[in-house]
Amino acid sequence: MKDKRISLEEAIALVPDGCSLTAGGFAHSHQPLGFLRALIAAGRQNLSIMGVAECWVAEWLAAAGMLDKAWFSNFMFEGFGRCRRFSEGIEAGRIATEDHSHFGMVMRLVAGAERLPFMPMLSEGGTDIASTAGIERPEDKLRIVESPFGGGERVAVTSPLRPDVAIIHAARADASGNVQLDGATAVLEEQAAAARTVIVTVEEIVEAGEIAANPAATLIPGLYVDALVHLPYGAWPTGMYGYHDPDMDFLGSYYEASRDPASCTKWIDEHLRGPVDHWDWLDRAGVARLLALRTDPVLGYRPAEDAA
C-alpha cells in the first residue's frame, strides 16, 4: 500500500475554509489537539463540526472564531462544566446548531459511512430533537416510518452525514496508515468511514510487521486513510490511553481563562497561535510536565499518589 506519511503543514493544507470536520476523542481523551492547534495557528474560517464528543475541538474552534455550524450530540467538559465559547457562540447566534442524541449522530455517520440514504434506529422519536428546525428542516434529519415489511412497527429513520475531513489521533500506524488504538475508541471507525478525507496523527510510526503481528487490533485499515502524520503527544493536553493522562491543570487553565472573552482570546493567542510548530508547543509545556503525565502500564492511568 502507498506510503501515506506527510508533514503536519501538508496535512493542514488538506483542510480548506468552509469545510466540515469531525474529530476523534471522548471527554478528555484522544482528541487531535496537536493538529487542531496548528490549524488554529494557520487560520481558517467558516468551518462546521459534525461531532459526538470532541468537546475541546468544538470549543477551541469556537474560541478562535472559526466555527459557524455544529451538528452534534453533546459538548461539555466533564469535571469543569459547559463549553463556554461554544455555548455563548450559539446564544449570540454566531453558531447554528443541529441537535442529536449520541446514537442519532452516530447513525447519521453510519448512514454516510455505508453510503445508504438512511439508517433505521429506535431513539430520538417523539422529542424536539425530531421536530425542531436547526440547520436542517426536521423532516430532512429524522422521520418516523412504518416498517416496509408489514406488521405496523414504527421506527425512526435518519439521513446520512458525510464530513469533509475526519481528524483522528491514534496510538500507532505503519507507513500505509493501518491504525491501532488502545482503550475506548469512541466513534473513530464510523468517523473515518464517513468522511471524504481522513487525516490521522499518531504517537508512533511502526514497522508494517508490527501491525501485521496483531491485525485484530487494527481499528482503521490503511485503505480509509489519506494522510498520516507522526505527531507524538498529538492528543495533549487531552490524554492518550496507554501513553499519558490528560493534563487537567493545563485544560483547567484554559477553562479559567474562558470565563471572560478577552482573557480567553489572550489564552488562545498565547498558547495556540503563539508556538511556531508542534515541537515549540511541546517545548513550552516542558519535558518534565509531559513525562510526569505518563501512565502506569498496568493500571492504564497515573495512580492518585503519583499525581499528587
Added chain:
Amino acid sequence: MSRDALMAIAAAREINDGEVAFIGTGLPMVAAYLAKATHAPTVTLVFESGIIDPAPLELATGVGEYRLAYGATAIRGTRAALTLLQQGKVDLGFLGTAEIDAYGNLNSTTIGDYRRPKVRLPGSGGANDIASMAARTVVIARTGRRRFVEKLNYLTTPGHLTGPGARRQAGLPGDGPIRVITDMGVLGFDPVTLRMRIERLFPGFTPDQIQAEIGFQLEDPGEIVMESAPDAMTLELLRRIDPAETYVKLQEK
C-alpha cells in the same frame, strides 16, 4: 442527614442483581458501585464511552476516564455500547436533567428559543438513547420549581411524552421512567395518567414540602412509604466508594 447519601441509596435500590445497567457520570456511578457491593454483586455496568463491566480501583470522574477502564471485560466503541440499548440488552438507565415535566420528559438542550437560546445547555448525549431504549429508567433530579416545570423549554429526552400510548406511537421500545429520585423523596408515576406522584419520603419531609418545590400538580399518591435513615455500614460503603466526596457529600452543609 445527607440528602446526597439518601439519593445514592435510593438509586442503588433501583438496581437488581443480575441486570445490565447503563451508567453515566456522577451520583449514578456511586449508586451502581454501592449496589454492586451490597445486593447486586452480579450487575453488569455499561458506559457510553464503550467501557463494559469494569472493576475500577478508584472512583472515576467521568465515563471516558482511564481509571474507569481498569478491569473492564470488554472495551468497544460508542456505537456498540449504545446498540446494546437498541438490542434490548439494557434493563435500567439513569438520567439527570436541567428541566423535567410531569410525564418525566427532560430538557438538557436549551433555555429559551432554540436558535437564539438564553442559555445553551450541553445537549442530549446518550440521555435520549437511554430514555428511548432502556427497558426502564430512573431520573435523578433535585427539587425546585425551575427544574420541575409544567412546560419544558425543549424536549430532549422522552419520558412518557404526552401520556399513555405516546411512546409506542413515537417508535420508542422502552417503557420509560419508573421513578424520579429527588433530594426530598422518591416520586413515581400514576399507572393510569403516567403523571408524577409521591412514592417515598426521606426522613423529615412531608408531601406538602415536595409539592411546594414542584411547578406542576402532583397526582394523588397511593400509599407513601417513609424512608428510614441509612445504617452505619451503608454510610461506610459510600465513604469508601467516594472517599473525596466528589459526588456524594455525607455531611449536609
